[in-house]
Amino acid sequence: MSNTYKKLAVLGHPIAQSKSPLIHEYWIKKYGVEGAYGAIDIHPDDLEKDFGALITEGYTGLNVTAPHKETIRKYCDYFDDAAYEIGAVNTLHIKDDKLHGSNTDAYGFAMNLETSFPDFNWTKGPAVILGAGGAARAVAFALKEKNVPVMKICNRTIFKASNIAADMGGFVMPWEERREAIKNCNLLINTTSLGMVGKDSLDMKLDVLPHDAVVYDLVYAPLMTPFLLDAEARGNKVVTGIGMLLYQAQKAFETWYGILPDVDEDLRKIVLQ
Numbered sequence: 001m002s003n004t005y006k007k008l009a010v011l012g013h014p015i016a017q018s019k020s021p022l023i024h025e026y027w028i029k030k031y032g033v034e035g036a037y038g039a040i041d042i043h044p045d046d047l048e049k050d051f052g053a054l055i056t057e058g059y060t061g062l063n064v065t066a067p068h069k070e071t072i073r074k075y076c077d078y079f080d081d082a083a084y085e086i087g088a089v090n091t092l093h094i095k096d097d098k099l100h101g102s103n104t105d106a107y108g109f110a111m112n113l114e115t116s117f118p119d120f121n122w123t124k125g126p127a128v129i130l131g132a133g134g135a136a137r138a139v140a141f142a143l144k145e146k147n148v149p150v151m152k153i154c155n156r157t158i159f160k161a162s163n164i165a166a167d168m169g170g171f172v173m174p175w176e177e178r179r180e181a182i183k184n185c186n187l188l189i190n191t192t193s194l195g196m197v198g199k200d201s202l203d204m205k206l207d208v209l210p211h212d213a214v215v216y217d218l219v220y221a222p223l224m225t226p227f228l229l230d231a232e233a234r235g236n237k238v239v240t241g242i243g244m245l246l247y248q249a250q251k252a253f254e255t256w257y258g259i260l261p262d263v264d265e266d267l268r269k270i271v272l273q
Contacts, residue, residue: 006035108248125186
């Protein structure tokens with residue numbers, strides 16, 4: 001095995017549903033680089049023991065998904081700004097015997113929108129985030145980096161939304177006032193799991209939403225959620241969630257190989273099949 005070979009994997013629990021092996025194996029083959037990418041299920045109770053074993057086994061890069069994104073931080077020697085401010089790590093890179101933690105979710109969120117609508121103006125008006133989980137924190141970080149003038153966070157649990165608002169800027173609106181929140185909105189983002197296959201639909205009336213607002217759903221199964229279908233039917237531009245998954249992976253691949261891979265239609269078809 002050459003010293004350019006990368007032993008890579010995604011960690012989570014459960015992990016069988018992860019699309020990451022499909023994505024990275026596609027790029028490994030496309031770019032002719034040396035490496036292999038797998039999926040490893042680690043129960044939270046076993047993280048310390050099993051994670052240490054992975055490093056011993058020669059893994060040079062790892063992706064991290066739920067429920068380990070926050071707890072994995074204690075093993076890192078360094079963080080990038082996104083991982084530090086979001087408070088979660090989704091990409092690990094071993095360099096000079098040090099563990100570097102980064103978060104590529106905010107990058108993936110922004111790139112997905114900018115490639116979908118290159119002329120989108122982040123600073124035109126307020127953005128509204130529905131939800132206040134880990135994905136919402138990454139979105140809020142991206143909005144702050146893009147200098148969005150006003151950020152409104154609507155969530156059933158005010159405490160969680162307040163924490164994001166305090167860390168990233170913006171303010172909280174109760175879930176019951178989400179219709180009021182979108183009246184002058186430039187960008188509306190669903191970061192909840194509502195609308196996902198097997199979940200309840202997102203109960204969100206769009207009648208007061210400006211017709212030039214962009215509507216973005218992080219859910220990608222189904223690709224076009226009822227939320228996006230409603231938005232599209234009234235003439236709003238919509239962004240599906242699959243691109244965020246692909247672009248966050250793009251940045252991770254660059255971290256490991258120094259190559260920024262293309263997010264092409266062949267890859268999209270593989271991931272969505």
